[in-house]
Amino acid sequence: xxxxxxxxxxxxxxxxxxxxxxxxxxxxxxxxxxxxxxxxxxxxxxxxxxxxxxxxxxxxxxxxxxxxxxxxxxxxxxxxxxxxxxxxxxxxxxxxxxxxxxxxxxxxxxxxxxxxxxxxxxxxxxxxxxxxxxxxxxxxxxxxxxxxxxxxxxxxxxxxxxxxxxxxxxxxxxxxxxxxxxxxxxxxxxxxxxxxxxxxxxxxxxxxxxxxxxxxxxxxxxxxxxxxxxxxxxxxxxxxxxxxxxxxxxxxxxxxxxxxxxxxxxxxxxxxxxxxxxxxxxxxxxxxxxxxxxxxxxxxxxxxxxxxxxxxxxxxxxxxxxxxxxxxxxxxxxxxxxxxxxxxxxxxxxxxxxxxxxxxxxxxxxxxxxxxxxxxxxxxxxxxxxxxxxxxxxxxxxxxxxxxxxxxxxxxxxxxxxxxxxxxxxxxxxxxxxxxxxxxxxxxxxxxxxxxxxxxxxxxxxxxxxxxxxxxxxxxxxxxxxxxxxxxxxxxxxxxxxxxxxxxxxxxxxxxxxxxxxxxxxxxxxx
Amino acid sequence: xxxxxxxxxxxxxxxxxxxxxxxxxxxxxxxxxxxxxxxxxxxxxxxxxxxxxxxxxxxxxxxxxxxxxxxxxxxxxxxxxxxxxxxxxxxxxxxxxxxxxxxxxxxxxxxxxxxxxxxxxxxxxxxxxxxxxxxxxxxxxxxxxxxxxxxxxxxxxxxxxxxxxxxxxxxxxxxxxxxxxxxxxxxxxxxxxxxxxxxxxxxxxxxxxxxxxxxxxxxxxxxxxxxxxxxxxxxxxxxxxxxxxxxxxxxxxxxxxxxxxxxxxxxxxxxx
Amino acid sequence: xxxxxxxxxxxxxxxxxxxxxxxxxxxxxxxxxxxxxxxxxxxxxxxxxxxxxxxxxxxxxxxxxxxxxxxxxxxxxxxxxxxxxxxxxxxxxxxxxxxxxxxxxxxxxxxxxxxxxxxxxxxxxxxxxxxxxxxxxxxxxxxxxxxxxxxxxxxxxxx
Ligand SMILES: Cc1cc2nc3c(=O)[nH]c(=O)nc-3n(C[C@H](O)[C@H](O)[C@H](O)COP(=O)(O)OP(=O)(O)OC[C@H]3O[C@@H](n4cnc5c(N)ncnc54)[C@H](O)[C@@H]3O)c2cc1C
Ligand code: FES
Ligand code: FES
Numbered sequence: 001x002x003x004x005x006x007x008x009x010x011x012x013x014x015x016x017x018x019x020x021x022x023x024x025x026x027x028x029x030x031x032x033x034x035x036x037x038x039x040x041x042x043x044x045x046x047x048x049x050x051x052x053x054x055x056x057x058x059x060x061x062x063x064x065x066x067x068x069x070x071x072x073x074x075x076x077x078x079x080x081x082x083x084x085x086x087x088x089x090x091x092x093x094x095x096x097x098x099x100x101x102x103x104x105x106x107x108x109x110x111x112x113x114x115x116x117x118x119x120x121x122x123x124x125x126x127x128x129x130x131x132x133x134x135x136x137x138x139x140x141x142x143x144x145x146x147x148x149x150x151x152x153x154x155x156x157x158x159x160x161x162x163x164x165x166x167x168x169x170x171x172x173x174x175x176x177x178x179x180x181x182x183x184x185x186x187x188x189x190x191x192x193x194x195x196x197x198x199x200x201x202x203x204x205x206x207x208x209x210x211x212x213x214x215x216x217x218x219x220x221x222x223x224x225x226x227x228x229x230x231x232x233x234x235x236x237x238x239x240x241x242x243x244x245x246x247x248x249x250x251x252x253x254x255x256x257x258x259x260x261x262x263x264x265x266x267x268x269x270x271x272x273x274x275x276x277x278x279x280x281x282x283x284x285x286x287x288x289x290x291x292x293x294x295x296x297x298x299x300x301x302x303x304x305x306x307x308x309x310x311x312x313x314x315x316x317x318x319x320x321x322x323x324x325x326x327x328x329x330x331x332x333x334x335x336x337x338x339x340x341x342x343x344x345x346x347x348x349x350x351x352x353x354x355x356x357x358x359x360x361x362x363x364x365x366x367x368x369x370x371x372x373x374x375x376x377x378x379x380x381x382x383x384x385x386x387x388x389x390x391x392x393x394x395x396x397x398x399x400x401x402x403x404x405x406x407x408x409x410x411x412x413x414x415x416x417x418x419x420x421x422x423x424x425x426x427x428x429x430x431x432x433x434x435x436x437x438x439x440x441x442x443x444x445x446x447x448x449x450x451x452x453x454x455x456x457x458x459x460x461x462x463x464x465x466x467x468x469x470x471x472x473x474x475x476x477x478x479x480x481x482x483x484x485x486x487x488x489x490x491x492x493x494x495x496x497x498x499x500x501x502x503x504x505x506x507x508x509x510x511x512x513x514x515x516x517x518x519x520x521x522x523x524x525x526x527x
Numbered sequence: 528x529x530x531x532x533x534x535x536x537x538x539x540x541x542x543x544x545x546x547x548x549x550x551x552x553x554x555x556x557x558x559x560x561x562x563x564x565x566x567x568x569x570x571x572x573x574x575x576x577x578x579x580x581x582x583x584x585x586x587x588x589x590x591x592x593x594x595x596x597x598x599x600x601x602x603x604x605x606x607x608x609x610x611x612x613x614x615x616x617x618x619x620x621x622x623x624x625x626x627x628x629x630x631x632x633x634x635x636x637x638x639x640x641x642x643x644x645x646x647x648x649x650x651x652x653x654x655x656x657x658x659x660x661x662x663x664x665x666x667x668x669x670x671x672x673x674x675x676x677x678x679x680x681x682x683x684x685x686x687x688x689x690x691x692x693x694x695x696x697x698x699x700x701x702x703x704x705x706x707x708x709x710x711x712x713x714x715x716x717x718x719x720x721x722x723x724x725x726x727x728x729x730x731x732x733x734x735x736x737x738x739x740x741x742x743x744x745x746x747x748x749x750x751x752x753x754x755x756x757x758x759x760x761x762x763x764x765x766x767x768x769x770x771x772x773x774x775x776x777x778x779x780x781x782x783x784x785x786x787x788x789x790x791x792x793x794x795x796x797x798x799x
Numbered sequence: 800x801x802x803x804x805x806x807x808x809x810x811x812x813x814x815x816x817x818x819x820x821x822x823x824x825x826x827x828x829x830x831x832x833x834x835x836x837x838x839x840x841x842x843x844x845x846x847x848x849x850x851x852x853x854x855x856x857x858x859x860x861x862x863x864x865x866x867x868x869x870x871x872x873x874x875x876x877x878x879x880x881x882x883x884x885x886x887x888x889x890x891x892x893x894x895x896x897x898x899x900x901x902x903x904x905x906x907x908x909x910x911x912x913x914x915x916x917x918x919x920x921x922x923x924x925x926x927x928x929x930x931x932x933x934x935x936x937x938x939x940x941x942x943x944x945x946x947x948x949x950x951x952x953x954x955x956x957x958x
Contacts, residue, residue, distance in 0.1 A: 025893070032901030033889040035836030035876040039902065042835040052567070075529075126819060128529060131567030211840045211848055211902040211936050261838070261902030262936045292566060293841035530821025532803065532866055554864060558844055561862040564821050565842035574821060574864065601856070621932020622913065623850060623857045707931040 008430050028259070037259050039212055040229040045219050045286040049078055051279050052130035053289075054120040054137050055299065056112035059368040060146035060159060063110055067138040068120060074136050076129030078283045081121040083109035086278060087247035092335050093269065096240050101171075103164035104334035104371070106245060106274050112141075113161055113333035114370050116298035123279040123287055146368035150307055150328035153367050161333055161366040170331065170339045170364035177363065179346040183418040184357035184464030186313070189322025193313025195397050200309050201386035205302035205330070208375055212261020214300055215290030218276040226277055227254045232270065233263040241270040242277055253277070265374035269301055269336055304338055304372025305330040306382040310390050313357075318400045318408045322357040323350040327383065329364045332371035337378070338364045344379030350418055351387040352428045353409040356464050358418040403436045404447045414457025422461065426452040530564065534576040538657060541577035542681040546659035551575050553681060555632035556599060558624055559640075582631075582683065585609070593686040596631025600643070603630070611689065611696050615646035615715070618700040621707045631682045634667075635674065638734050639709035639777055644671070646698050648731035648739045649715035652687035656680045671738040695719055699794045700733075701786070703777060710734045711778040712787055714794050718754065725749045730762070730791070735770040735783060744768035745791060754795060763792040807868045809834065810878025818865045825849045825860040828875065836876035836905045840934070847933030850906035851875050857913035859932075876905040879912065888912060888950040895946035899937035906933050911947045920951050 004021045031037035068080045083089050083105055090102040108119045120137050124130035145159045152158060153168040160166050169177040190196050216230040232238040235257045243250035260267060272289045279287035291300060306329055313322035327345065331338035342364045349360040375381075395405035410428040417423050429452045436443045533551075535541040545551050551573035554560050564571060582597035587608035594603070600616040603609050604625065609616075619625055619633075619642055633643040634654065647667055654670040656663060658680040667685070670677065690696035698715045702708035713733030718725050728749040730742040744765035752758040772783040802817040809832060816831040823842075828834045828851070840846035842861045849861040852874040879886045888911050891897070898904045907930060914921055914929035921929065926947045927940075935943060 023896075026896075026898075028901065029893050029898060032898040032904045033885065033892045033908065034880060035905045037901045038835075039838070041839065042829075044830065044833055044835075126529075127567070128564075128569075128819070128821065132569050134567070135569045209936055211846055211900070211934060212838065213840070260900060261840075262900045264936075290839070293843055293845065294566065529819065532820050532864065534866070554867075556862075557864055557867070558859075558862050561823055561864060562843045565823065565861060571821075576864075576867070620844070621847065622910070622929060623847065623859045623932045624844060626856045627858055627862060706928050 005434060008434075009427070012425075031259075039259050039261050040216055040231045040257065041212075041288070041290060043217055043229050045217065048217070048219075048286040048288055049123050049125060049279065049283060050127045050130050051121055051123045051276060051287050051289040052127060052134055053118045053275070053295075054122070054134045054139070055295070056108065056115060056117040056119060056141075058112060058141055058143050058146075059115045059148070060144040060161070061112050061141040062144060063108060063112060063119065064140040064142050065138075066120060066140075070138070071120075071122065071133040071136040074124075074129065074133035076125040077122060077133045078125065078285070079123040079279065080133070080137075081107065081123065081275065081278060081282065083107040083119075085282070086245065086274070088245050091241065091245050093237075093241060093337060094335070094340060095244070096237065100335050100339050101164050103162055104336075106278075111144075114368050116295070116370060117333070118275075118299070121275050121279065121289075123283055148367050148369055150305075150330050150363070150365040150367060153365050154328075154363070159368075161368055165335075165366055168366045170335055170342070170366075172339075179342050179360075179362050181346050181349050181358060181360035181418060182466050182469070183359075183420070184322075185467055186311075186322040186324045186357045186359040189357035190311070190313040190324075193321050194316045195394075196311065196313050197390070197394055197397055198309070198311040199386075199390055199393065201307070201382075201389065203306045203308075203382040203385070205305045205369070205372065206375060207297055207302045208262070208264040208266030208300070209296070210260075210262030210264060210266055213291040213293060213296040214267055214271045215288070216272045216276045217286060217288045218273070218280040219286035220280055220284055221254060225252055225254060226280055227256065228273055228277060230255060230257045230273055231260055231263075231267055232257050232273065233260055233265070233267040234270075237268065238270040238273050242273050245274045246277060246281070264376055265303070265378060266300055269371075269373050271300060298370060301332070301336055301371050301373035303375035303378055303381075304332065304341065305369075308383060308386040310386060312390060312394055314394050314398055316398055318395075318398055318405055320353060320355045320394065320409050322359075323353075323355045324359040325349055325361070325383075327360075327362045329362065329379075330369060330372060331364050331366055332369040333366060334371040335364070335366075336371045336373045338372050341372075341374075341379035345383050347419065348380045348383055351384065351391075352411055352426075353406075354411040354415040354423070354460050355409070355418065356462070360418075401443075403432055403441055403443060406432050407443075407447050407450055410452070412452050412454070412456030412460070415460040416463055420463060423456065426456075428452065530572055530574060532574045532576065534578060536578055538577045538579040538581055538681060538683060541575050541579070542657040543659065544573075545575050545681055546679045548573050548575075549679070551679075553577075555597060555629040556627040557632075558620075558628045559632060559636060577681070584684070590689050591686055592689055593684050594630055595684045596629060596634075596682040598630050600625040600628055600630075611693065612643075612646060614698040615643045615700075618642050618698070618702075618713075630685060634670070634682060634685075635677075638737070638773075639711075639775060641733055641739055642700055642710055642713045645713045645731045645733035645739050646696075646715045647685055647687060648741065649698075649717045649729045650687040650690070650696065651717070651729055652685045654685050655683040657683055668741065674738060690717060691719060694797075697794050697797070699790060701790055709777050712783055712790055713739075714787075714790055716791075716794055718749070718795075720754075723753050724751050725754060725758075726751065730766075732766075732770065732787065734777075735772045735787060737771070740770065742766055742769070742787075742791070749795075756796075759792055759795045762795060763788040766791040803866055805866055805869050807870060808872040810874055811872075822865050823861050824851070824858075824863040824865045824868055824873070827865040828860060828873070834875055834877045838902055838905055840902065840906075844932075845934070846903070847906040847910060847930075848903055850909040850933065852909055852913055855913070855916060857910055857932075874909070874912075876908055879908060886912075887953050888915070888947065891946040891950035891953065892943075895942050895949055897938060897943045897946035903933060903935040903937075907935065907943055911950070914947070915951055921947070923948065926951075 086106045089105045092100045122130045122133045147153045221227045239255045276289040308327040311324040395402040411423045415423040582595045584595045586593040603616040652667045653664045700713045701711040717729040728746045745762040748761040766788040772780040806815045838848035840848035851860045
């Protein structure tokens with residue numbers, strides 16, 4: 001049952017809560033229980049066509065030839081869509097905020113990089129006729145060696161998954177193959193520590209499995225516009241992504257959404273809208289593109305897998321004096337949102353604890369797996385799992401109660417965080433105290449009296465001397481154009497690759513897109 | 528080619544329609560056929576149905592029971608005389624799947640499905656099949672071994688002997704999701720006894736090979752013995768003999784081999 | 800494409816329509832009749848979002864060949880209300896917070912109705928069994944189970 005503990009931090013707020021702590025009916029509940037809430041698929045349009053996609057059965061293969069002759073003639077087929085029909089067949093989601101290089105085609109052209117990657121779309125009168133046509137498309141694949149392991153992908157000689165990022169890592173600020181955090185000197189910390197514990201954690205990908213699968217219906221509207229009913233969780237983000245891929249102004253589209261049959265982060269990737277709209281553009285008819293459950297599992301992005309190594313130095317009295325973390329995010333074959341997850345992850349290190357020496361290296365790695373994306377706290381959740389497992393093990397190692405061990409190390413107001421920002425409004429100690437009380441977990445009196453507002457700062461606010469490291473050798477190739485995918489129109493794209501590394505510079509966005517800047521992506525917080 | 532549905536009032540006509548068309552599929556409850564159509568299986572272009580009441584008949588008048596191929600699990604659960612088959616029927620799907628799925632379709636359901644068939648195999652059922660050349664009864668084991676070649680034939684009914692006592696027939700399905708879930712392993716045992724000694728033991732396993740199979744070594748270990756700890760241990764020790772499970776999302780082949788003996792021991796000793 | 804004529808009772812009203820060969824009842828209800836209350840979640844029988852009652856029995860409309868309901872009675876969530884009055888299950892779902900995104904709700908309500916029609920005062924275990932073929936990815940099952948139990952006891956109190 002809900003219980004408000006107004007006694008804690010009572011002096012920090014006016015006690016005038018009117019909504020929190022009492023029940024409120026959801027505004028959409030009546031629609032839900034009467035079945036009248038309108039999801040994207042609940043629109044019946046005259047003359048609607050159905051779009052289905054031929055997907056790669058290989059994790060990595062060159063496409064030698066795609067023959068759609070017989071499929072074109074199949075009964076009920078209105079249009080076959082191939083990569084060459086997509087106006088800008090290369091995109092990365094966060095290009096809208098100037099982050100990352102275009103690396104993913106809507107329909108594969110010369111190569112497929114994961115099992116389930118779309119190759120050809122068929123628009124037909126009925127789903128059955130679309131399936132029959134798909135069965136008639138002939139694709140000549142040349143299977144290529146695939147890599148499924150994040151560390152394997154970083155080994156010299158590993159297959160290049162995505163030619164936009166030839167080293168199989170996302171490139172930050174045009175130079176860095178990973179995100180770093182340096183605070184103090186962990187090696188000195190380990191040398192001074194009474195115990196050093198090094199552990200390895202491996203997470204699996206997790207499918208969101210929303211009960212409603214991803215999908216959209218696009219239909220020609222008046223005055224050359226298109227109305228799009230969609231399951232997206234990110235309506236305007238999807239709209240702008242479609243405008244970019246289809247190379248039209250964003251006011252071409254009227255997106256209608258908002259009622260989403262479960263998302264959890266898995267409906268931000270604009271998976272279906274571009275092809276549905278393109279189908280409507282090419283046929284002049286409403287087109288519906290809805291993922292089946294198997295497609296949702298294989299093509300819809302999961303929460304990415306993470307591999308995490310943690311090495312901690314701890315004193316007998318329970319203080320953690322050094323924490324070193326190396327982690328790899330499995331982005332799958334394309335970036336989608338994993339680059340951002342890594343930034344969030346590094347911003348979360350070393351967890352909510354005051355540790356004088358912290359060292360973090362986190363990589364966004366490409367493999368021949370389904371591209372990963374957002375899911376409920378992505379970037380932080382898996383790392384937190386690893387950190388809290390590690391906290392239990394450390395507590396055990398030094399023989400301290402795990403709850404008390406957390407209270408001891410929790411950050412307090414005035415402490416210096418590893419990101420060189422002062423900790424404010426901290427509340428972990430109180431959370432642990434209340435959790436212990438609820439669980440009837442005995443805490444010593446001394447621990448029960450500790451407070452986030454007491455004994456912080458001072459020596460805990462010091463920034464320990466941090467050794468400098470050599471800068472990375474040379475800049476990574478900026479905006480490399482892959483030979484495998486059709487280049488977007490040259491006028492609005494940065495120049496083709498130069499043989500010598502070019503100096504770091506932001507990718508040039510097209511004027512109509514990318515006006516927003518989302519500062520936390522760049523690690524430069526406003527506050 | 529769009530899908531054509533052919534509905535017959537008589538099972539004989541349905542059987543000939545089925546045997547004369549390679550792309551035809553018989554529709555029982557449809558839980559697997561419709562799923563295939565929904566997912567774009569274009570190898571099916573004709574769906575054959577039979578509304579013949581003969582296919583939904585249940586005959587429990589004698590010690591040998593006969594169940595039409597079109598009988599659903601919900602109907603078996605509603606039939607008190609078929610109490611010995613309630614555990615396997617209840618172990619299938621959720622309530623809607625039990626209202627729809629049939630005994631006949633279960634004979635063809637690939638792993639991890641086919642739980643009811645495990646029970647029928649332990650009961651030495653016979654399967655009546657109507658082919659192009661007429662009807663014949665065949666032992667279920669033979670039917671399963673030649674299942675691939677049975678497509679095109681229509682199953683009319685299954686029949687089996689009612690176990691002598693409730694204790695003589697046991698069933699256990701291991702699933703990760705309860706109350707609904709695909710089988711990690713399914714086990715059934717029929718243990719007829721005379722004078723306290725087991726005679727003609729049948730132990731059947733699901734999800735342990737390409738089709739449901741008998742655990743012959745375990746059956747032999749029980750033969751002529753009373754069901755004591757020594758006999759149970761002997762049967763459990765050889766439970767994995769002859770199995771060839773595969774890896775799937777519910778369990779690995781290794782895991783299945785490791786636990787088959789454990790679950791057989793629990794089944795035989797009547798533990799939950 | 801060959802069309803098949805089909806007649807059945809839909810929420811107490813006779814309907815006649817033509818369907819494509821091989822089409823399932825979910826598509827027939829949504830596209831031919833325009834009853835959008837049953838939802839597509841998988842087309843594999845795995846989620847229960849498409850659940851309807853056929854002659855009072857719970858069925859998955861995505862796995863039901865449309866022509867098999869010829870002459871039978873199909874009930875969907877669209878027919879659950881009595882005029883402007885919500886069914887006790889609908890009221891209980893609202894009060895017990897038994898929906899979040901609402902996509903599973905039509906199927907959950909039909910599975911619960913199938914239970915209460917046969918067994919007006921089920922145990923908790925019977926409720927769990929009755930909705931075991933229905934997946935909810937958002938709400939968590941506890942509020943849904945509580946709502947069904949509340950509707951059941953509410954029904955008893957009125958009776
Ligand atoms: C969500 C879900 C959960 C499930 N859970 C289980 C489970 O726990 N255990 C389990 O065993 N199964 C399970 N199944 C699988 C399936 O529902 C059952 O195996 C059921 O018994 C299949 O019967 P059916 O009548 O629906 O088959 P159908 O789909 O009608 O047919 C299946 C196959 O058998 C053939 N066939 C059917 N009847 C005949 C006949 N009389 N003669 C010749 N061929 C015939 C069909 O042509 C087809 O090839 C599940 C299915 C779903 C969708
Ligand atoms: S759509 Fe019918 S069970 Fe999922
Ligand atoms: S409320 Fe979203 S699936 Fe149940």
